[in-house]
Amino acid sequence: MPEPATLTAHAVTKTYGSAAATTTALAGVDLTIHPGESVAVMGPSGSGKTTLLHALAGIVRPTSGEVVWRGRRLGALSDADRTALRRTDFGFVFQSGQLLPELPADENAALPLMLRGTARTEAVATARRWLAWLGLAGMEGRRPGELSGGQAQRVAVARAMVASPGVIFADEPTGALDQASGQEVLRVLTGAAHGTGAALVVVTHDEQVARWCSRVIGMRDGRVVSESRNGAAPAATAGPVVAR
Ligand SMILES: Nc1ncnc2c1ncn2[C@@H]1O[C@H](COP(=O)(O)OP(=O)(O)OP(=O)(O)O)[C@@H](O)[C@H]1O
Numbered sequence: 001m002p003e004p005a006t007l008t009a010h011a012v013t014k015t016y017g018s019a020a021a022t023t024t025a026l027a028g029v030d031l032t033i034h035p036g037e038s039v040a041v042m043g044p045s046g047s048g049k050t051t052l053l054h055a056l057a058g059i060v061r062p063t064s065g066e067v068v069w070r071g072r073r074l075g076a077l078s079d080a081d082r083t084a085l086r087r088t089d090f091g092f093v094f095q096s097g098q099l100l101p102e103l104p105a106d107e108n109a110a111l112p113l114m115l116r117g118t119a120r121t122e123a124v125a126t127a128r129r130w131l132a133w134l135g136l137a138g139m140e141g142r143r144p145g146e147l148s149g150g151q152a153q154r155v156a157v158a159r160a161m162v163a164s165p166g167v168i169f170a171d172e173p174t175g176a177l178d179q180a181s182g183q184e185v186l187r188v189l190t191g192a193a194h195g196t197g198a199a200l201v202v203v204t205h206d207e208q209v210a211r212w213c214s215r216v217i218g219m220r221d222g223r224v225v226s227e228s229r230n231g232a233a234p235a236a237t238a239g240p241v242v243a244r
Contacts, residue, residue, distance in 0.1 A: 043219030091160030150181030
């Protein structure tokens with residue numbers, strides 16, 4: 001029987017630096033993220049939000065404790081296996097600058113599929129379905145410099161979704177956008193995750209962004225210090241049908 005698509009952190013700590021000057025970024029985090037759940041991570045600057053996201057995504061190795069995804073301990077995997085797992089199981093949206101400037105929108109969005117060996121034509125066709133679903137029909141051939149900030153972030157959402165990830169990690173995905181574009185990006189990001197059953201972890205400073213998520217956790221000094229649930233879930237609009 002396949003393992004449930006649950007992501008858990010068990011007593012995760014992360015310290016940086018030498019014995020002389022140590023920074024504790026994570027001071028013992030326990031967290032369970034269920035399939036289909038959207039979790040906003042909030043807290044003051046330096047409270048450990050990005051480090052937590054990176055630890056959950058297998059980008060940063062915890063100093064102690066462990067992260068388990070679908071029954072696999074990320075810390076027990078080799079660097080190569082963790083990289084491969086990130087490509088197949090996770091999607092990422094960052095604040096900005098993640099698209100390759102020389103590639104058109106459809107090829108940017110298709111990259112995760114091409115990296116895992118899907119033929120270019122099929123990968124681009126799947127990417128185009130996502131772009132259309134995200135309201136970018138007709139813009140497939142534009143390069144990132146020819147798109148608005150909000151449109152570029154929707155291409156980044158398409159790229160995060162294109163390989164049918166189990167979890168999407170987003171670090172300040174609206175940080176470089178105005179309020180209206182940011183709301184639109186969150187609407188499509190939460191809708192895409194919800195519609196495909198992927199879990200979503202969003203680091204944000206913006207309470208309006210957090211409102212789109214089903215759960216909000218608050219961090220301080222490397223610990224989770226608060227947790228609340230939002231009643232209003234985003235609209236469950238399924239994404240385009242894409243083969244895994
Ligand atoms: N690579 C690193 N080397 C040394 N210290 C680091 C490193 N990455 C993060 N830190 C430190 O760990 C702590 C947590 O950083 P982190 O980036 O996770 O916080 P954050 O809550 O995401 O902050 P912000 O909201 O400002 O982005 C901070 O004190 C930071 O300076």
